[in-house]
Amino acid sequence: MQTQIASWARDTDYGREADAILRRCVHCGFCTATCPTYQVLGDELDSPRGRIYLIKQMLEGAEPTQATQTHLDRCLTCRNCETTCPSGVEYGHLVDIGRGLVETRVRRPWAQRMKRALLRQGLTSRWFAPAMRLGKALRPLLPAAVRAKVPASRPVGRIPDARAHARQVILLSGCVQPAMMPTIDAATLRVLDTLGIGATVVAGSGCCGAINLHLDDASTALAQMRANVDAWWPLVEGGQVEAIVMNASGCGAMVKEYAHHLRKDPAYADRAARIVSLVRDVSEIVAPHARELRERLGAPVRAAFHPPCTLQHWQGLRPLADGVLADLGFELQPFADRHLCCGSAGAYSVMQPDMAMTLRDRKLAAIAPTAPDVILSANIGCIAHLQSGTATPVRHWIEALDERLQGGRPS
Helix, strand or coil: CCCCCCCCCCCCCCHHHHHHHHHHCCCCHHHHHHHHHHHHCCCCCCCCHHHHHHHHHCCCCCCEEEEEEEEHHHHCCCHHHHCCCCCCCHHHHHHHHHHHHHHCCCCCCCCHHHHHHHHHHHHHHCHHEEEEEHHHHHHHCCCHHHHHHCCCCCCCCCCCCCHCCEEEEECCCCCCCCHCCCCHHHHHHHHHHHCCCCCCCCCCCCCCCHHHHHHHHHHHHHHHHHHHHHHHHHHHCCCCCCCCCEEEEEHHHHHHHHHHHHCCCCCCCCHHHHHHHHEEEEEHHHHHHHHHHHHCCCCCCCEEEEHHHHHHCCCCCCCHHHHHHCCEEEEEECCCCCCCCCCCCHHHCCCCCCCCHHHHHHHHHHHHHCCCEEEEECCCCCCCCHHCCCCCCEEEEHHHHHHCCCCCCCC
């Protein structure tokens, strides 16, 4: 794609990055075939190719409008288009640049600004956990729309002593998961303990930064990234841990991009790159031990596995995860459009509820004929979103594995 970047952007870091990405695009349109929003809406401007044109026009001097902002907002940032693209277009980085520019030039309506601010501050606030506990206690009394966002309480169970093992890893606890679904972290700790690995949540670490980055507050997101690097660095520098383990694929995808986001920061660029080299999804840790664990498990479990976009398109780990689950005795049922987003996409299900519900219902309709005992996934957002539309239990696969190791079955 030929470009003529405007003088005000040509010599900036973002201008040079965007220009390099744009020039890789060859207009082939393969991306439209795998874009969830284009499949639903049929509008070229709600496809990756259409959004690329909008961003290109803006960088070449055209003034963005609220329509431009709307089309960019509708993008799920699933990066399915990157998996499909034969030219290696880094669409995810380009859309981040485009959204950032539009945000400085198009003032959002008051209601949108308020909702985005509440999400940014509320989901990462210290008040989120007590609010979620109250919501769970009152769950039967909540309106249906609110109840769907509040998972039912389940017992957390025993937490092992991480100090018992020579092998040590860091576990990112994150901001939302410990309050919404603490069973995921607890199950992860027990499974790692079974493998002879101790996992520690480091004081001072927290939100990976994804929520703020995708809700137009890049400066706060970068501060959260730096805080995590600072918290983890003493253990990393001292060689006391072999990995930084992620059991939420959305967080894992974000932390694996710390080196990109902090590349221009002389105080953090090298450390961020070192951090990224140690980041592992929990499936990468379990994979070498899967067949060994299988010998300790009972009967196979009929399951449908929805690989989150952040696992399969951002990190390219879908083949590994499929293999791990098969080795662990989960009988994975094939279903149509496994590559497509379920509509959760972080805060997307709140900001774009109609599209999110449409994509959720399409996903569940594809899964339903397989009649699984359990639907498995690897990210808290996908799990909560899918569970809101089905009576079939939806679990993180690490929870299902933990239950089987304890002699039960996912329920």
